[in-house]
Amino acid sequence: MDKISIKGGLRLNGRIPISGAKNAALPLMVASLLTDEPLILTNVPQLADIVFMADLLRSFGVSVDWKPGTKLGEGGTYRLQADRVRGSTAEYDTVRKMRASFFVLGPLVTRLGLAKVSLPGGCAIGARPVDLHLRGLQAMGATIDLAQGYVIADAPAGLTGGEVVFPTVTVGATENVLMAACLAKGTTVIVNAAREPEIVDLGNCLTAMGAKITGLGTSRIVVDGVDRLHGATHSVLPDRIETGTYAIATAIAGGEVELTNTSPDLVASLLDVLVLVGAEVSSTGTGFKVARDGFHPRSVSVNTAPFPGFPTDLQAQFMALMTIAEGSSRIRETIFENRFMHVPELIRMGADIKVEGDSAIVTGVPKLMGAPVMATDLRASSSLVLAGLAAEGETIVNRVYHLDRGFERLEEKLRGVGANIERLSA
Ligand SMILES: CC(=O)N[C@H]1[C@@H](OP(=O)(O)OP(=O)(O)OC[C@H]2O[C@@H](n3ccc(=O)[nH]c3=O)[C@H](O)[C@@H]2O)O[C@H](CO)[C@@H](O)[C@@H]1O
Numbered sequence: 020m021d022k023i024s025i026k027g028g029l030r031l032n033g034r035i036p037i038s039g040a041k042n043a044a045l046p047l048m049v050a051s052l053l054t055d056e057p058l059i060l061t062n063v064p065q066l067a068d069i070v071f072m073a074d075l076l077r078s079f080g081v082s083v084d085w086k087p088g089t090k091l092g093e094g095g096t097y098r099l100q101a102d103r104v105r106g107s108t109a110e111y112d113t114v115r116k117m118r119a120s121f122f123v124l125g126p127l128v129t130r131l132g133l134a135k136v137s138l139p140g141g142c143a144i145g146a147r148p149v150d151l152h153l154r155g156l157q158a159m160g161a162t163i164d165l166a167q168g169y170v171i172a173d174a175p176a177g178l179t180g181g182e183v184v185f186p187t188v189t190v191g192a193t194e195n196v197l198m199a200a201c202l203a204k205g206t207t208v209i210v211n212a213a214r215e216p217e218i219v220d221l222g223n224c225l226t227a228m229g230a231k232i233t234g235l236g237t238s239r240i241v242v243d244g245v246d247r248l249h250g251a252t253h254s255v256l257p258d259r260i261e262t263g264t265y266a267i268a269t270a271i272a273g274g275e276v277e278l279t280n281t282s283p284d285l286v287a288s289l290l291d292v293l294v295l296v297g298a299e300v301s302s303t304g305t306g307f308k309v310a311r312d313g314f315h316p317r318s319v320s321v322n323t324a325p326f327p328g329f330p331t332d333l334q335a336q337f338m339a340l341m342t343i344a345e346g347s348s349r350i351r352e353t354i355f356e357n358r359f360m361h362v363p364e365l366i367r368m369g370a371d372i373k374v375e376g377d378s379a380i381v382t383g384v385p386k387l388m389g390a391p392v393m394a395t396d397l398r399a400s401s402s403l404v405l406a407g408l409a410a411e412g413e414t415i416v417n418r419v420y421h422l423d424r425g426f427e428r429l430e431e432k433l434r435g436v437g438a439n440i441e442r443l444s445a
């Protein structure tokens with residue numbers, strides 16, 4: 020299994036081009052199931068999860084062709100065409116590896132009247148139930164049965180619009196219901212919808228495919244069903260989690276880095292906090308710059324929250340920064356109940372962190388020390404890379420396959436701004 024070695028202590032300087040968002044690209048690829056015409060997606064990042072999704076869609080008879088981008092940060096182009104959909108079962112082995120596989124449930128049942136998708140099960144960051152996905156589709160007339168670990172959604176005469184009220188903000192269930200509603204008969208109203216930029220991106224693509232959607236980016240989305248959708252070309256929005264991760268990398272290592280092909284608006288909640296930490300942030304034509312020069316970061320407390328709040332997917336990376344800040348911070352995780360798996364690993368590097376219920380109390384130490392570490396999920400792994408940038412000596416991050424799920428050419432991007440980082444192939 021590959022490992023990543025980081026020799027810490029170097030400041031970062033230069034430019035990092037940001038890739039397309041994994042969490043936008045995955046549901047956008049699934050949206051191809053809603054039409055028999057080609058859906059062309061550009062700025063698609065080259066990641067393990069994208070390859071999984073392409074394989075899953077191929078298993079349903081979708082033709083998937085792609086060509087990679089040529090430059091660092093330039094995404095690939097995917098052409099997906101679901102004119103001969105032949106299957107409607109997403110097997111356990113695929114859904115287990117990648118939870119976004121569950122997003123096919125709504126599109127398959129609305130297009131074919133039947134879908135069978137494995138329950139995803141728990142994962143490293145929490146139980147992650149799918150009850151709200153199912154309740155949403157039931158509100159649109161689907162019959163849901165559970166058998167041998169599979170969800171069977173049945174709507175032989177198609178779905179009908181309804182009111183879907185989410186008691187909790189859920190990105191995935193909003194996406195599942197949004198896609199299903201496009202081909203349902205009548206109007207669907209999604210109440211307490213997620214407002215994440217990835218939902219807006221998906222909605223914009225569906226609109227380009229002929230869907231009738233209003234309220235994107237608000238907590239009330241209204242979809243008037245249409246008989247059919249057509250093909251479209253859509254560019255995947257920049258990855259705000261990758262953007263935020265490299266912004267924090269600059270704050271932890273010091274130096275000045277410009278993040279291009281992105282927008283400060285996507286990570287406004289993080290940038291507000293980084294300014295309090297002591298970083299300088301300034302917009303540029305194609306993104307923004309982050310700089311931290313000559314002084315220690317200050318401690319700032321954060322609570323994770325749905326967009327536009329502080330993203331749970333940046334919590335681990337921000338915690339790495341707080342381990343070397345002056346003073347103490349409280350980092351409260353409100354979205355997932357078990358998203359502190361990075362804490363013991365950061366402690367192995369010399370951090371002072373105590374977990375109290377849903378919060379981690381981080382007291383800054385003068386320096387971290389390199390160590391062999393390993394994380395059990397994607398963003399936790401990236402937090403260990405960031406800690407390694409600031410640590411004295413060598414950090415070896417094991418289980419690199421987590422990082423490959425969500426960070427395109429991470430070593431190359433960090434090396435390009437002066438980090439001493441390399442992949443050690445097994
Ligand atoms: C592929 C993708 O886009 N993944 C993102 C998506 O995950 P995902 O879509 O799985 O996360 P959700 O927004 O659905 O989860 C939010 C909360 O709702 C709960 N919940 C969710 C569904 C459900 O049926 N029942 C239920 O109780 C979850 O357990 C969690 O506590 O949003 C998360 C929250 O921003 C991010 O961390 C993930 O990176």
Ligand SMILES: C=C(OP(=O)(O)O)C(=O)O
Nearest residue numbers: 117118119332397398425
């Ligand atoms: C948690 C994430 O992904 P997933 O929802 O696929 O587990 C993530 O992207 O940080």
